[in-house]
Amino acid sequence: MTIPASFVISLDTELAWGRINDPELPFYLDQCLQASDIIKELLELFDGFEIPATWALVGRMFDEKGLEYALSEFYPDIDLKELTADNVMHNNSNSAIRFNDVVDLIKRTTAEHEIASHSYNHVLFDTLERDDAKLAIQDIEMQKEAFKNVNVKPETIVFPQDKIGCLDAFNQAGYKYFRGKLKEQKMDNGVVNKVNRQLAHVFPLRPECVLPQQHSSGLYELKTSLLYRIPSRGIKRYTSMQVLTNRAIIGIYHAVESGMIFHLYFHPFNFGYRRKEHMRGLKRILGIVRELMVQGKIEALTIKNAIEKYVKTSELESITDE
Numbered sequence: 305m306t307i308p309a310s311f312v313i314s315l316d317t318e319l320a321w322g323r324i325n326d327p328e329l330p331f332y333l334d335q336c337l338q339a340s341d342i343i344k345e346l347l348e349l350f351d352g353f354e355i356p357a358t359w360a361l362v363g364r365m366f367d368e369k370g371l372e373y374a375l376s377e378f379y380p381d382i383d384l385k386e387l388t389a390d391n392v393m394h395n396n397s398n399s400a401i402r403f404n405d406v407v408d409l410i411k412r413t414t415a416e417h418e419i420a421s422h423s424y425n426h427v428l429f430d431t432l433e434r435d436d437a438k439l440a441i442q443d444i445e446m447q448k449e450a451f452k453n454v455n456v457k458p459e460t461i462v463f464p465q466d467k468i469g470c471l472d473a474f475n476q477a478g479y480k481y482f483r484g485k486l487k488e489q490k491m492d493n494g495v496v497n498k499v500n501r502q503l504a505h506v507f508p509l510r511p512e513c514v515l516p517q518q519h520s521s522g523l524y525e526l527k528t529s530l531l532y533r534i535p536s537r538g539i540k541r542y543t544s545m546q547v548l549t550n551r552a553i554i555g556i557y558h559a560v561e562s563g564m565i566f567h568l569y570f571h572p573f574n575f576g577y578r579r580k581e582h583m584r585g586l587k588r589i590l591g592i593v594r595e596l597m598v599q600g601k602i603e604a605l606t607i608k609n610a611i612e613k614y615v616k617t618s619e620l621e622s623i624t625d626e
């Protein structure tokens with residue numbers, strides 16, 4: 305096994321685009337409106353600990369044409385007037401759907417972040433591949449153009465809702481890596497799995513560490529270990545932040561022991577709920593990672609760099625599910 309271990313953090317950076325077509329959008333609006341501020345706070349935090357992240361950006365959020373550009377082709381039911389009304393659109397630069405200078409801000413930091421794509425329209429590539437491949441290709445083209453305009457060539461795609469699809473088309477468009485789904489410890493007993501998932505909200509059960517996997521399309525996949533957020537709706541909104549943070553820390557120590565990758569992820573808007581607690585918890589995690597980095601026990605890497613590191617030493621995981 306490769307020594308030292310690796311710590312990866314990836315962020316689905318989309319403001320409200322992940323719920324733009326969702327009747328429940330109003331319930332998340334306050335969180336989405338805080339997202340641009342949270343992104344700035346996170347960038348400072350990462351710089352302080354010298355820890356890079358993979359920022360997966362939705363094109364519509366920063367592209368100068370992002371508001372009206374072929375919107376009806378992807379969202380026929382969306383009323384642009386409603387979308388740009390006061391509650392969603394504060395002004396032309398920052399809002400729940402626009403963050404013009406996000407790429408600039410990421411580039412200006414000292415931590416060596418990776419800018420990845422989270423698509424242009426936040427569309428689901430598994431269903432599009434089956435039902436409307438042309439629209440999928442159109443999205444891939446739109447991403448390419450938007451990132452080119454800000455001098456970025458993303459090599460990693462983080463699929464919206466982790467719905468994996470169109471891998472060959474992404475390969476042709478120059479992508480080399482993608483983020484996979486959450487790796488869960490699976491037993492043969494479905495009931496046990498269900499109970500375990502519930503218990504994880506109460507007890508700090510150890511999340512899984514991951515290794516890259518190679519697909520026939522040529523792309524490499526990196527699954528995730530833990531979604532770092534307390535949901536803002538439903539009974540789980542009362543989950544203890546300490547349990548969640550302790551799960552991350554247990555996972556990090558397991559990575560150190562096994563030489564594997566611990567991969568944390570969340571959406572910046574998630575931190576809009578119990579914001580101070582989320583920030584404090586993440587700070588505690590990054591502090592521990594920093595300490596382990598100084599001791600030479602772990603490296604903080606982006607998705608791209610983590611995959612490259614393990615590919616070099618041929619430490620890959622075979623594809624068993626899917």
Ligand SMILES: [Zn+2]
Binds near residue numbers: 422426463465
């Ligand atoms: Zn998303």
